[in-house]
Amino acid sequence: MSTDQPQAPRWPAALAGIVTGLTGLAVALAVTSLLRQRANPVQSVSEMVRDITPGPLAEKLIHLVGTADKPLLLTGVTLGLLGLSAWAGILARRQLLAGAAVFLVMSVIAGVAVMTRHGATSAGLLPVVMGAAAWVVTLTYLRPLQSRSESLPYDVVGATDRRGFLIRVGGVAAAAAVVGVSSRFLSRSRRAVEAARSQLRLPVTRGTVPAGAGLDVKGLYPWQTPNDVFYRIDTALVVPTIKPSEWELRIHGMVDREITIQYDDLVARELTEAWVTLCCVSNPIGGHLIGNAWWSGVRIADLLAEAGVHADADAVLQTSQDGWTCGTPIKALTDDRNALLALAMNGKALPLEHGFPVRMVVPGLYGFVSATKWVVDLEVSRFDKFDAYWTTRSWSEQAPIKTQSRIDVPRGGRAMAGDVTVAGVAWAQHTGIEKVEVRLDGGPWEQVELARVPGVDTWVQWSGTVEASPGIHTLAVRATDLTGTTQTPVETAVAPDGASGWHAIEFTADG
Numbered sequence: 001m002s003t004d005q006p007q008a009p010r011w012p013a014a015l016a017g018i019v020t021g022l023t024g025l026a027v028a029l030a031v032t033s034l035l036r037q038r039a040n041p042v043q044s045v046s047e048m049v050r051d052i053t054p055g056p057l058a059e060k061l062i063h064l065v066g067t068a069d070k071p072l073l074l075t076g077v078t079l080g081l082l083g084l085s086a087w088a089g090i091l092a093r094r095q096l097l098a099g100a101a102v103f104l105v106m107s108v109i110a111g112v113a114v115m116t117r118h119g120a121t122s123a124g125l126l127p128v129v130m131g132a133a134a135w136v137v138t139l140t141y142l143r144p145l146q147s148r149s150e151s152l153p154y155d156v157v158g159a160t161d162r163r164g165f166l167i168r169v170g171g172v173a174a175a176a177a178v179v180g181v182s183s184r185f186l187s188r189s190r191r192a193v194e195a196a197r198s199q200l201r202l203p204v205t206r207g208t209v210p211a212g213a214g215l216d217v218k219g220l221y222p223w224q225t226p227n228d229v230f231y232r233i234d235t236a237l238v239v240p241t242i243k244p245s246e247w248e249l250r251i252h253g254m255v256d257r258e259i260t261i262q263y264d265d266l267v268a269r270e271l272t273e274a275w276v277t278l279c280c281v282s283n284p285i286g287g288h289l290i291g292n293a294w295w296s297g298v299r300i301a302d303l304l305a306e307a308g309v310h311a312d313a314d315a316v317l318q319t320s321q322d323g324w325t326c327g328t329p330i331k332a333l334t335d336d337r338n339a340l341l342a343l344a345m346n347g348k349a350l351p352l353e354h355g356f357p358v359r360m361v362v363p364g365l366y367g368f369v370s371a372t373k374w375v376v377d378l379e380v381s382r383f384d385k386f387d388a389y390w391t392t393r394s395w396s397e398q399a400p401i402k403t404q405s406r407i408d409v410p411r412g413g414r415a416m417a418g419d420v421t422v423a424g425v426a427w428a429q430h431t432g433i434e435k436v437e438v439r440l441d442g443g444p445w446e447q448v449e450l451a452r453v454p455g456v457d458t459w460v461q462w463s464g465t466v467e468a469s470p471g472i473h474t475l476a477v478r479a480t481d482l483t484g485t486t487q488t489p490v491e492t493a494v495a496p497d498g499a500s501g502w503h504a505i506e507f508t509a510d511g
């Protein structure tokens, strides 16, 4: 830049760029809502970023940010969009085409993201196309005033010019805000599905906690996990909204007879109810990505028997409405355990976030290889014939839940010296827990009391006392499952098939 060629300041150009970016975004959101599409372009781009992030990196990031991953990803993509828009605005000062090119490249990326989503149709491109058109029009509209001021030194830019520019930018921004906000009200799909859900009268029971399963120890988490605090893990940036009347499940592949079931058919079948503790493979030692609920649904074994599974099949590839997949051994779906196509969780139709209207629940297996939410397709197949969502991202193909135990009490790292109450949970779903032991400051292992459980598919609470003098102590726990195997002290990462190792906490005993 030469000194005798005065350059307009960058901020109005960047501001014009950002307002342009927001305008196209608002238009795209409105068109998405009007067409009742599953995801808007920002969500589609976020999903694409999620899908192309290598598994190990995704794992590290999720560890870093926990369940804030979804809002962070969406915010990141939006900020990226606005950053590039500002840059496009600055480029457009000198050359409109250069600025427009940035917006066009962003549109192409969005288009690719939309079209590579599961179940994409060409109508899905409309929000992107309309948004791109809005970008080009707005960029052109907001530019002339800027370039006029560009020919003048900054300090002599006329007040009218500057005011005129600000009025234009403000006007466009206000219009974009109106379009963007009203698009929220256009999207009624979630509310319609919530309404359909609340009208359901399912023939299920509430599930009463079996006597003796829940210990009365302050600071212990309830044995039954309420729906609203049940952990949620999935790749869905947009929670699928499926009306029961529109849900259908196809069972096909290596079967004698293909079956298609509607929601009402499923509800009319014999329902099985069971306590099952669900656990995520990403649950770190001592973590809380685990919950125990009363599930009501139809046994998958019965449906598979009706379809007639071929002798050489060894897996069922499950697909959700949003295209997530996982593979489960046929054995786990057909043996005596209650592998369910679940309709209800703790006596209520599944919450939308937990798979409404129908999901899979398979005792003993981590969720990523069994617990498909919003399930719409079961393909009887062979493990050597497919790759599921997480198995292509360096996680295991098969993953039974590892025996684990957790200390919940003393909570907050403090206790009164003397007899200190210790308590927690242990789990080895579909194997069962034989005993739990605790150890204070590396001393001898002491067995603690186990609460009662209705079967081997749930976690079990434990409690005991340790004698602690005033000062800082370390408490460790380990469980032994009903095969007689004691948890290994060897700590492994959660990838590829679940963490192993003992949970230990530090606490201070006050004298």
Ligand SMILES: Nc1nc2c(c(=O)[nH]1)N[C@H]1C(S)=C(S)[C@@H](COP(=O)(O)O)O[C@H]1N2
Pocket: 230, 231, 232, 233, 234, 235, 236, 278, 279, 280, 281, 320, 321, 324, 353, 354, 355, 366, 367, 368, 371, 372, 373, 374
């Ligand atoms: N459609 C779909 N189902 C899914 C997933 C997913 O990403 N998409 N994640 C699985 C994983 S990894 C786990 S641990 C469980 C979690 O179920 P919850 O969110 O109801 O606790 O859902 C499983 N089912």
Ligand SMILES: [Mo]
Pocket: 233, 279, 280, 281, 282, 366, 367, 368
């Ligand atoms: Mo998971």
